[in-house]
Amino acid sequence: MSTKEESNELVITRELAAPRDLVFKVxxxxxxxxxxxxxTGFKFSVVKLDFRPRGVFHYRMQTPDGDETMWGKFVYVEMEQPEKIVFVNSFADAEGNTIRAPFSAVFPLEIRNEVTFTEANGTTTMTLRGGPIHATDEEQQFYVGMFESMKQGFGGTFDQLEAYLAKI
Known part of the structure; x- marks a missing residue:
């Protein structure tokens, strides 16, 4: 996995030993x-998934000890099978309304993410580019300050993706 930051965007690239069509499908x-x-370690459940432009993926995450529950959502912007998925990610409440992150009042409300998939010899290169939209300067700075934490978080999530792809 490699990471880099350009113009306040978090960029993470991961090589996956799976064909692009399968990676897009998962x-x-x-x-x-x-x-x-x-x-990693959270109990996860899908509340709703409507995979189309303006469709919503609403999900619930519970800490391993079961003490905290968080909700999140994607609002899909565009998809080009099997090359790209663009979505706006945010924290949510149980009804799917966008809310502030539970850990900070200055984490940006919405993050635009673009995930691209390219394939060579049965291996897929997945690149995630994400950055705040409609963010204040303070929110933008906070987001950039979270890069190391987000790299670790996405690293764990993408480790789970890699292990899942190896099983299916």
Whole structure:
């Protein structure tokens, strides 16, 4: 996995030993997402997945000890099977309304993410590019300050993706 930051965007690239069509599929179907998305060790459940432009992926995450529950959502912007998925990610409440992150009042409300998939010799290169939208300067700075933490978080999530792909 490699990471770099450009113009306040978090960029993470991961090589996956799986064909691009399969990697795209596990990003686009609830039966697959529930098996790998989210922080390592969290109990994860899909509330709703409507994989189309303006469709919503609403999900619930519970800490390993069961003491905390967090909700999140994607609002899909565009998808080009099997090359790209663009979505706006945010924290949510149980009803799917966008809310502030539970850990900070200055974490940006919405993050635009673009995931691209390229294939060579049966290996897929997946690149995630993400950055705040409609963010204040303070929110933008906070986001950039979170890069190391987000790299670790996405690293764990993508480790789960890699392990899941090896099983299916």
């Amino acid at each position: 990003w686009s179907e609830a039966e697959h997402l529930k098996n790998w998305w989210g922080p």
